[in-house]
Amino acid sequence: MTDSSRMKDQAPLMQAITDRRDVLIALTQDLIRIPTLNPPGAFYRDICDYLDQRLRKSGFATQLIRAHGTPGDSDKYPRWNIVARRDGTRAGDCVHFNSHIDVVEVGQGWTQDPFGGALIDGKIYGRGACDMKGGLAASIIAAEAFLATHADFAGAIEISGTADEESGGYGGVAYLAEQGFFDPARVQHVIIPEPLHKDRVCLGHRGGWWAEIETHGEIAHGSMPFLGDCAVRHMGAVLAAFETTLYPAMAARRTDMPVVPDGARSSTMNINSIHGGQPEFAAGDTSLPAHCVPDSCRIMIDRRFLAEESIDQVRGEVTALLEELKMQRDKFSYDLREINMVLPSMTDRDAPVVQVIADEIEKVLGRPAEFVASPGTYDQKHIDRIGKLKNCIAYGPGLLELAHKPDEYIGVDDMIDSAQVMAGGLAIITGVT
Numbered sequence: 001m002t003d004s005s006r007m008k009d010q011a012p013l014m015q016a017i018t019d020r021r022d023v024l025i026a027l028t029q030d031l032i033r034i035p036t037l038n039p040p041g042a043f044y045r046d047i048c049d050y051l052d053q054r055l056r057k058s059g060f061a062t063q064l065i066r067a068h069g070t071p072g073d074s075d076k077y078p079r080w081n082i083v084a085r086r087d088g089t090r091a092g093d094c095v096h097f098n099s100h101i102d103v104v105e106v107g108q109g110w111t112q113d114p115f116g117g118a119l120i121d122g123k124i125y126g127r128g129a130c131d132m133k134g135g136l137a138a139s140i141i142a143a144e145a146f147l148a149t150h151a152d153f154a155g156a157i158e159i160s161g162t163a164d165e166e167s168g169g170y171g172g173v174a175y176l177a178e179q180g181f182f183d184p185a186r187v188q189h190v191i192i193p194e195p196l197h198k199d200r201v202c203l204g205h206r207g208g209w210w211a212e213i214e215t216h217g218e219i220a221h222g223s224m225p226f227l228g229d230c231a232v233r234h235m236g237a238v239l240a241a242f243e244t245t246l247y248p249a250m251a252a253r254r255t256d257m258p259v260v261p262d263g264a265r266s267s268t269m270n271i272n273s274i275h276g277g278q279p280e281f282a283a284g285d286t287s288l289p290a291h292c293v294p295d296s297c298r299i300m301i302d303r304r305f306l307a308e309e310s311i312d313q314v315r316g317e318v319t320a321l322l323e324e325l326k327m328q329r330d331k332f333s334y335d336l337r338e339i340n341m342v343l344p345s346m347t348d349r350d351a352p353v354v355q356v357i358a359d360e361i362e363k364v365l366g367r368p369a370e371f372v373a374s375p376g377t378y379d380q381k382h383i384d385r386i387g388k389l390k391n392c393i394a395y396g397p398g399l400l401e402l403a404h405k406p407d408e409y410i411g412v413d414d415m416i417d418s419a420q421v422m423a424g425g426l427a428i429i430t431g432v433t
């Protein structure tokens with residue numbers, strides 16, 4: 001079949017998406033209005049119940065799955081997930097759309113109600129609008145429009161809403177992958193509608209290593225610091241060594257992964273927090289501090305690494321720097337506690353789902369797709385490592401730069417365009433073209 005006749009064949013499908021503009025807006029607003037904040041992991045059951053009703057009405061068989069015993073799971077904040085499946089009329093590949101249902105804290109600086117879902121000038125505002133309730137809504141509309149225009153198709157369509165992506169995905173995709181939901185015998189193509197933008201196929205992500213470093217000292221009277229040993233000064237030496245040695249070394253490393261934005265093509269490290277000495281007073285507490293030399297100082301580091309770096313190298317260079325300080329500084333001692341680690345993940349450029357979505361981007365938007373990798377990790381790591389499923393990408397509407405920011409929004413036109421790309425991809429994979 002030629003390209004032009006295919007386009008003609010899929011015109012009703014594309015039209016069915018355009019016709020659903022108001023439905024898409026209402027669905028996105030409904031999802032934003034359920035404040036699924038993580039932490040603590042609130043309203044997961046509510047949003048799963050909402051999706052359950054919606055998707056059953058569209059002919060999906062649904063399962064609600066609680067990730068018992070995963071980090072943060074409790075009777076007060078249970079980790080609920082939903083997996084919905086609609087089988088076709090004959091055998092074929094299963095396409096799975098996976099979206100996380102949780103959103104990060106609101107933070108300061110909003111001019112819109114973060115859980116209001118206001119529609120202003122073609123943009124819907126709210127926490128999670130782009131990351132990633134807009135992507136979830138777009139994938140649902142894509143599937144519903146596809147089902148309305150193609151009664152007869154091969155394979156299956158799955159849509160999942162999963163917990164805790166923003167805190168590592170252990171009560172979400174990782175748990176489902178452990179239960180076999182991403183077994184390649186069951187699911188063959190995974191699209192994660194994270195906000196990487198409607199014209200980009202995201203092949204994977206960098207790795208991450210999180211650790212706490214504590215320097216030790218000895219408490220003494222603040223008027224005679226020479227009788228003690230200041231843990232904060234020891235940490236100052238650690239930070240100075242980072243500046244002179246580690247940061248220049250990391251900046252010099254460039255990856256072949258197509259990471260965006262460009263700054264993330266190098267290795268990076270954020271110092272997430274620092275605490276030394278007495279705990280900070282609560283706001284409004286008018287007490288004066290006691291005069292003490294601090295005997296402990298802690299920092300949390302967030303090190304993001306490249307496919308070309310090994311986790312042993314990442315760990316090893318921080319440890320070597322600390323060991324070096326031990327030789328140089330009198331009474332320097334430290335502890336290093338690893339908090340978490342995620343390896344980089346990259347899907348091949350010629351994987352089927354990559355090719356299909358890239359082709360559809362060109363058809364819908366009239367320009368070639370851009371291939372990118374994400375600076376931060378997302379649930380692809382679990383689908384890759386636990387599920388052993390390699391044919392997985394992130395593709396969805398919205399600007400990554402808006403994620404986690406005040407006045408986060410999603411553009412309605414962007415959702416329509418990416419829903420058309422997703423639906424076009426479904427048509428190709430399920431063999432209705």
Ligand SMILES: [Zn+2]
Nearest residue numbers: 131132165194
């Ligand atoms: Zn996200």
